[in-house]
Amino acid sequence: MRPRGRSVDLNFYAQLLLNGIVIGVIYALIAMGLSLIFGVLEIVNFAHGEFYMLGAMCAYFLTVNWGFGYWPAVLIVTAVAISLGCVLYEALLGSLRGESFERSILLTLGLSMVLQNGAVFLFTTTPKMMATGLSYSNIIVGELRLPLSRLYALGLGLAAFAALYLTLYRTRVGKAMRGVAQNRDAALMVGIDPRAVSRLAVAIGIGLSGLAGAALAPVYAVHPLMGFSFVFKAFAIIIIGGLGNVSGAAIAAVMLGILESLVGGFLPLVMVDALAFISMIAVLLLRPQGLFGRGVRV
């Protein structure tokens, strides 16, 4: 039931806002990775959400079964996800490019099914709660209760966003990634190896997805189907932000997270899940290039 009274209401809204920012930042991690891969390789990776699921699963087993702490688990999962990204590129995505768009959809959709059903076979669909020391720790600010697990997820998300931004805009290889996304011929002209850059883009994208899964594992229930719904929401986000526009995807993701959380305080959950797609339809009708401009603005 919704609390009553002005001060209680303010706290209630503040809590919703915090929850919205946390989930928005995690949406952003997944959407930015998806957008980066789309921008550089011109491939829509339907299996992207499964790496979020695998990240959460790995974090669960590392902490609950093998006794790792939260931070070591996050580090290990991120490193494994980055390595998986390299493998994914070399094994499957490296042979695809824009001209193989339909093939890329079928291939990544197939991979998504394999990973999802493999996870169901191995772990069953029973949701798992990653109970760690973090799970019941809160920071109290006035009448606001801030769960530590959400704050950590928020911090990780913001740090990852800053790291990605600095990589893309301040490093040689990041600029090369933006270059390949903007004009592959020009990249070849100046001696950039598009394969190496594409491999790195997939590694970063999948790494962000794994990190998101590990960061959110203590917050939400972990189960094999959690990635599939997430990836469609991420598609909606990158369309809202502008296809291929990484910064646009990040801003759209945080906006959607806040909107979902605020509306979720008043409406049933099923209605909340429709918000991303209602927003996407509205953007496609009113501003087809996305809120922040479509294209290769990695």
Place this chain on the structure above:
Amino acid sequence: MADAGIILELERLSAGYTEEPVVVDFSIAVPGESITTIIGANGAGKSTLLRAIYGLNRHFGGSVRFLGQPIETLLPKDRLKLGIGFVPQGRCNFPLMSVRENLELGAYTLRGAAAADAIERVLAQFPLLAAKLPVLAGNLSGGEQQILEIAMVLEAGPKLLLLDEPSLGLSPGNQDQIFATIAELRGRGLTVLVVEQNAHGALQISDTGIVMELGRLFMTGPAAEVIADPRIKVAYLGGKAN
């Protein structure tokens, strides 16, 4: 033209994209510190030939030797490091990056001080770019973008420059500027192999002319002779048959 020996030699080169070669059994020898212009009808395989020299398409057979070294198996980035620069047809820069960032990426194969020196060098060579450093490349005029693209490739210090339709889509004034720039590059010791639709403008600054038809070598000779050939006049230079 200085006598600097043969810099590029193609021998029975066949190249293309899918199952059939577009360029067939093509053999030429390009002397150093010269300008060679390739002309031909649309679809003759001119661009395919340049892309084959830079390693961007499928090699069917024959050899490509640069300074005596076979390079058919090298990746484009390795050909660039060896001294072959290629400016493709159409706008070939990073339109959403500033001129400065474009020049930084132009020096991608260089490191540290060498990269900074290369940027300074091309800015001194093309002062118009120095005034446009913060401008997005996509907002430059067509002529300025073409100059930027040439500058980006020159940063790597190529000995051979391959230019695919550098005057495409430019105003007559900008075309003259591009041809003057190409002539100046030869003066600095570069060898230029250029594909041009504006055959007259390009041949006028060239030492050698090459005519391609249906992927094969149709004619080669001093540019003045190619310009004077009645068949070429009629087909490519807007002349009338006698």
